[in-house]
């Protein structure tokens with residue numbers, strides 16, 4: 001029995017009416033609605049009446065559905081999950097969230113930075129990696145990025161950074177990209193951006209998916225143990241699937257193929273039970289270590305090489321539930337670096353200090369109320385209470401008279417409300433005895449902040465040859481988009497000469513400009529030992545888990561060959577996706593019909609990690625006339641992916657310019673093994689890199 005019946009109105013419109021136990025449509029105030037199709041009119045052809053409160057309420061609410069998007073990180077995707085502490089660090093921190101075996105509910109939001117909420121998922125951009133831990137001692141928000149350093153050293157420069165990178169003020173373009181005049185004008189005048197620019201121009205800003213990127217707390221924080229002893233700490237998220245990124249041409253084509261590529265990937269992974277996981281790692285060090293380094297640990301443009309302070313894994317994050325409602329959860333979630341718990345504390349990093357103000361402040365403009373903490377996604381899961389009262393959208397109904405403290409209402413049998421607790425409450429580490437220090441009030445920066453190039457050099461020299469070429473090429477691409485400001489590219493290259501002469505030369509050559517004079521360095525850079533942890537290619541995993549394989553087939557394809565391949569891919573924990581010229585599928589050699597998951601024209605190879613072509617000779621002939629089929633194979637080859645093709649597919653491979661190499665095989669076990677990686681050695685043959 002259906003819970004609705006359908007009737008046709010006098011205008012031919014469909015009314016679905018509640019019957020049986022079906023819930024009845026009501027106004028926001030609970031009044032049952034009889035007609036959700038027609039407004040109240042004065043006569044069938046007359047004007048609509050102001051009296052129609054049902055219409056007015058519906059339109060009124062609709063008119064106000066949008067709230068201001070985030071000024072940065074507007075486009076994001078969220079998921080629920082759990083964090084489990086796996087190591088005992090009670091000697092370092094008393095935070096309950098780190099108690100070995102403790103499980104804490106979390107909500108995570110990944111984001112791009114520069115684009116608007118409706119922009120694409122795959123621009124060259126930093127990714128946000130914000131985690132809200134609903135701990136039993138209150139919410140702890142670790143609001144990080146997928147890059148361990150930042151563009152600037154002091155919060156006072158943040159509005160300039162963001163204004164310069166977002167769409168230009170008069171023309172409102174480009175959307176979601178740094179390849180334009182104002183960003184490079186500003187960045188080239190700010191040598192402190194150089195280290196971050198190296199990361200931004202690397203494949204780190206082209207992550208294959210959220211699941212295959214690292215996360216970093218960026219700033220130095222403090223851990224505080226039960227005795228009040230503080231240590232410095234940096235937080236790291238290490239993806240269980242290893243690191244993976246796309247290459248630039250692929251990222252560009254992904255924007256056209258699927259605007260929501262990373263959002264979809266995250267959703268589908270969780271939906272199908274392939275729960276994304278990261279390990280939480282910490283780098284812990286003390287004041288003596290900090291003082292012995294050639295950089296300042298309070299400077300957010302610097303990292304601590306993992307070779308110097310190894311990352312210790314202390315827990316695992318698992319994302320296991322998609323949001324029920326995007327707006328209520330992902331859009332309304334409010335991350336606050338000030339959400340901290342006893343056992344963790346801030347450092348004096350001047351960038352972090354500025355963030356401590358900004359995030360609380362922005363929620364009032366975004367969510368419109370000081371009571372945003374009451375929205376379910378933001379509310380602590382532990383009991384909470386104080387004497388803050390009233391305000392817009394107050395949803396709590398505190399009982400009694402206790403809205404001030406101290407009070408002696410309890411002596412009279414009334415509820416006197418909560419009180420501070422020295423034992424359980426958060427206490428700021430006394431800086432004079434803790435691992436950092438401060439003194440006179442000055443608008444200055446600490447001395448070592450002036451070294452803008454040592455770690456940029458460290459980063460560049462830690463990359464593989466391909467990765468270095470990608471960095472050089474990205475600088476060339478981005479600077480080639482600087483329009484009328486001719487002074488900008490040479491100024492940037494002059495800075496790069498302090499990083500690495502070869503890099504500067506490659507960028508100048510790529511732009512076709514003379515090598516400019518080296519920029520004067522505020523402080524001469526030093527050489528640091530290269531670190532493998534900084535390279536993506538050195539931290540990839542050859543695994544099909546989390547990767548997908550597109551299998552192109554046509555009429556006349558061998559069904560057994562398709563089935564065998566699908567099984568082999570699935571046995572290796574990969575995802576097999578069938579692609580055919582028509583989504584209804586094709587008639588196989590044995591006369592049976594096989595449905596496709598995607599239509600060739602709308603399912604290009606960029607959305608896969610490897611592709612197979614299982615076709616008959618006639619099927620191949622038909623594909624030769626399909627530009628999408630030629631492109632499917634050509635792009636897979638150009639994007640350095642494994643290609644597994646049946647012998648009959650050779651003409652298609654030839655037309656697509658595929659040359660034999662170890663990534664091009666028959667669609668057999670060798671292909672399934674190859675599909676777990678990319679073939680970077682192929683790259684010099686398919687594109688000119690700077």
Ligand code: HDE
Nearest residue numbers: 070073109128129144145150155158218354355358359362
């Ligand atoms: Fe943010 N940042 N930020 N930021 N940030 C925001 O907060 C800000 C910085 C980061 O998914 C805003 O709620 C200042 C560093 C993430 O909701 C805003 C400064 C890092 C997210 C803001 C920084 C980040 C934000 C916009 C310099 C990496 C998205 C809306 C002092 C460690 C969180 C909002 C989400 C969002 C300010 C620098 C990460 C305006 C002033 C460094 C992941 O408050």
